[in-house]
Amino acid sequence: MSDNSNANAMWGGRFGAGPDAIMEAINASIGFDKRLAEQDIAGSRAHAAMLAAQDIITEKDAEAIREGLLTVLSEIEAGNFAFSTALEDIHMNVEARLKEIIGEPAGRLHTARSRNDQVATDFRLWVRDQCDAAISGITALMKALLGQAEAGADWVMPGFTHLQVAQPVTWGHHMLAYVEMLSRDRGRFEDARARMNECPLGAAALAGTSFPINREMTAEALGFDRPMANSLDAVSDRDFALEFLAASSICAMHLSRLAEELVIWSSAQFRFVKMSDRWSTGSSIMPQKRNPDAAELIRAKIGRIFGANVALMTVMKGLPLAYSKDMQEDKEQVFDAADNLMLALAAMAGMAGDMSPQRAAMAASAGTGFSTATDLADWLVRELGLPFREAHHVTGSLVSMAEGKGCDLPDLSLEDMRSVHEGITEAVFGVLGVDNSVASRISYGGTSPERVREQIARWKAALT
Secondary structure: OHHHHHHHHHHHHEEEHHHHHHHHHHHHOHHHHHHHHHHHHHHHHHHHHHHOOOOOOOOHHHHHHHHHHHHHHHHHHHOOOOOOHHHHHHHHHHHHHHHHHHHHHHHHHOOOOOOHHHHHHHHHHHHHHHHHHHHHHHHEEEEEHHHHHHHHHOOOEEEEEOEEEEEEHHHHHHHHHHHHHHHHHHHHHHHHHHHEEEEEEOOOOOOOOOOOOOHHHHEEEEEEEOEOOHHHHHHHHHHHHHHHHHHHHHHHHHHHHHHHHHHHOOOOOOOOEEHHHHHOOOOOOOOOOOOOOOHHHHHHHHHHHHHHHHHHHHHOOOOOOOOHHHHHHHHHHHHHHHHHHHHHHHHHHHHHHHHOOOHHHHHHOOOOOOOOHHHHHHHHHHHHOOHHHHHHHHHHHHHHHHHHHHHOOOOOOHHHHHHHHOOOOOHHHHHHHHHHHHOOOOOOOOOOOHHHHHHHHHHHHHHH
């Protein structure tokens, strides 16, 4: 067998043409960076206008370029554009088509720039748009959860630690916990957006350009706050993408936690929540099943988003300044993470708006597991003046007694309680009910309906 045959066997049938085909396949990015078409054309139009304003090219050529680019964009949006792998990337594909449309002036577009600053600008514009989309998606989910909180501001449910019943809380309070988490997520995207809003265009390959360009003009035209101050940093930086992925990862983690609770709560063992048919599926062989598939899939999305974050960190960690071809591997990770985050946010907002909390089941569960034991201990401290450690011991003894009798704390008689501590009076029963328990938690940030409604009002004002 010839060397060429051996090589073809290694490459596989897809690469029968030999090394050139492999190089084209590994080098080309058009299969994924065509998503940057809108941003690429916006950047090129701004660049052409600046070149004309600075008398670097003629206004006539600039106008032809700008109009030709709009034609290219319309073809792409209509699905009539033939992308070529041989042209490697979105930049060369657009420029080649522009030349077909307007001829020789197209060759002047690339004056005073490089694909290095061009792709850095395109990608930054795209990620900035995704920050805006994430902020919008998070806000929609916050509103859905706020609606649930308002409907059940005083509905009692068990609060858990270690997934064991701990103390009663309200449904509204639990929903607002996620509103708070998501508000931090929204803040992270807002912060990342503000930090990334600097323009790389004009940094050229890595050292700037000798042409008398106006970087402030292109930055303003593209909605950036300012040009990036260092040309090396401008073309080699991908912090903006990493910050987006980091914010996405934390947000996805919060979505996964909520998804996990929905899976648990909708189970036959809990029955706290009924999921609508829109977000559930049935079993192929078990007719009684209602599976929370949407929640489970959201829970799984975090793996892809975390993975994207780690992948890009790994790509960037060993790169010397300025640009290296390794950085072509930045986009697919971010595209995938952004797609999955937006899908998860939209699905969770839908589920949160549609789900039906089962008030009676939650209330029944809230009173189990000696959930008002802490209220009893607090009462012993407050009313009898016991040190908390002694009150904790007395309460533990009463819990043990109730366990032995097969009942809960409110079911013990006053005589039973006084056998453990003679100072206990009839008034203790006023704190043992779950409704009394949640009503008493009036500290700022507490679960009492009074505090919950205050927080609801605050968030309603903030989200309008």
